[in-house]
Amino acid sequence: MLSEVVIAAAKNSQKRPQTSNLTVSTIFPCPYNIYRSFVGWGNLPDLEGEEILNMENGWWQEEESIKNLKRAGIIIENRQLEIEVGRSKRKGHIDGTVTLDKVRLWEHKARSMDSAQRLREVRLDRSPDIKAQVNLYMKGLRESGEEKFKALDEAIIYIKPKDTNTPFDFIVPYDCDFADMVVEWVDRVILEGWKPEPKECPFCPMCYMSEMCTGETFLDFKGLGNWSNDELVRRWRLGKQYSDFGKELVEGTRSIFKAKFEEKELQAGDTLMVGPLRVKKYITHKRSFVQDKFVKKFGALALLDVTEEQEYPGYRIDDTEEGKVE
Numbered sequence: 001m002l003s004e005v006v007i008a009a010a011k012n013s014q015k016r017p018q019t020s021n022l023t024v025s026t027i028f029p030c031p032y033n034i035y036r037s038f039v040g041w042g043n044l045p046d047l048e049g050e051e052i053l054n055m056e057n058g059w060w061q062e063e064e065s066i067k068n069l070k071r072a073g074i075i076i077e078n079r080q081l082e083i084e085v086g087r088s089k090r091k092g093h094i095d096g097t098v099t100l101d102k103v104r105l106w107e108h109k110a111r112s113m114d115s116a117q118r119l120r121e122v123r124l125d126r127s128p129d130i131k132a133q134v135n136l137y138m139k140g141l142r143e144s145g146e147e148k149f150k151a152l153d154e155a156i157i158y159i160k161p162k163d164t165n166t167p168f169d170f171i172v173p174y175d176c177d178f179a180d181m182v183v184e185w186v187d188r189v190i191l192e193g194w195k196p197e198p199k200e201c202p203f204c205p206m207c208y209m210s211e212m213c214t215g216e217t218f219l220d221f222k223g224l225g226n227w228s229n230d231e232l233v234r235r236w237r238l239g240k241q242y243s244d245f246g247k248e249l250v251e252g253t254r255s256i257f258k259a260k261f262e263e264k265e266l267q268a269g270d271t272l273m274v275g276p277l278r279v280k281k282y283i284t285h286k287r288s289f290v291q292d293k294f295v296k297k298f299g300a301l302a303l304l305d306v307t308e309e310q311e312y313p314g315y316r317i318d319d320t321e322e323g324k325v326e
Contacts, residue, residue: 010056011049022186024085024092024140029132029178030203031185031196032213038189041209057162061110062095065160065167074098076106083140086183088190094137098156103148104171105141105155107134116161116168123157123170128203130157134172135179142174232256233275268313276321283311 022038066076076096083092096106109130111119124131134155141149158169188194198213207213236253257279261272272279 007049007053009049010052011046013052022090022190024083024090024136025133027090027129027132027136027182027186028203028207028209029128029182029185030201030207031189031194032198033207033209034182034185035189035194035196036209036213058110061160061162062108065108065110065158066096068167069098074100083137083144085136085140085143085179086187088187090136090183090186090190092133092137092140094141097141097149097152102154103152105134105138105152106158107137107155108158108160110160110162113161113163116159116163119157119159120168120170124172126206128206129208131172131175131178132182135175136182138174139176139179139183229275233277236277278318278320280318281313283313 022034026037027034028037066079069076076098078094079096080093081096083094084090085092094105095108097103098106107130109119118126134157138152138155141152153174155172155174156169157172158167160167185196189196204213232253257272257274257277260274261270261279261281264272266272266281268281268283270281
């Protein structure tokens with residue numbers, strides 16, 4: 001009962017804005033996302049109470065990290081310092097800076113175990129929003145006129161897993177070309193009225209607004225069976241490149257490869273080439289529970305007798321060329 005009241009109160013405490021002033025922390029490195037974020041995404045539903053509670057928890061987690069660092073003798077300075085980037089003067093507030101051998105940007109992220117582990121393994125390769133955020137923060141600091149920030153060239157991403165409370169961090173170098181490119185997109189949208197067209201890019205699987213971009217989710221398999229071999233290969237490679245987000249792409253193309261394989265009446269051990277992709281059927285054997293046998297031979301000792309070996313076909317796909325998505 002109390003928990004329901006807490007969630008309801010959280011939902012009523014904040015509404016999702018219909019337009020955005022496009023702060024640095026909301027910039028995603030895609031021209032169309034930037035445009036829509038600036039002019040508004042339309043009538044979006046209100047935030048759920050659980051979403052607001054999770055966001056607020058992130059703020060408390062940051063305070064806890066600040067205290068833990070202070071206990072270790074490390075002081076986070078310039079907390080919530082305001083910066084500006086570009087001719088359009090987009091504003092942002094950094095989490096802070098830390099000075100060890102030199103001054104670095106400090107960016108705090110509280111994450112679930114799965115999300116934290118993904119950041120540990122692939123860093124910012126699948127987090128273009130964080131990459132844009134920290135690079136624009138660094139650009140703003142470097143161009144702020146403060147002497148101590150002119151040579152700032154690194155950010156420390158400090159991750160606090162909510163499940164274990166055992167933090168880890170890694171360093172991200174300043175990417176000048178990337179920061180300048182994103183800021184140029186922002187300035188063109190705001191100052192020149194540029195309206196870019198939605199265009200699929202490698203960041204689409206990581207975009208939280210991909211469905212709003214084209215009116216359908218990024219992973220759409222309508223008409224899958226009519227794709228050419230080249231398109232099947234491209235989609236399969238794209239799914240492998242973004243394995244966490246592209247599972248549906250891989251499985252969708254796999255089903256078509258399976259149909260092509262069976263259409264030609266190929267057997268286990270045979271090979272089918274689909275462009276540069278080699279599809280080969282193999283058989284694995286597993287023991288499974290058979291209910292009818294168990295009913296006839298009920299009892300714990302009978303469990304060994306009520307299993308039978310069954311065949312489960314699988315399809316292994318090997319890329320015989322460099323698997324780069326064009």
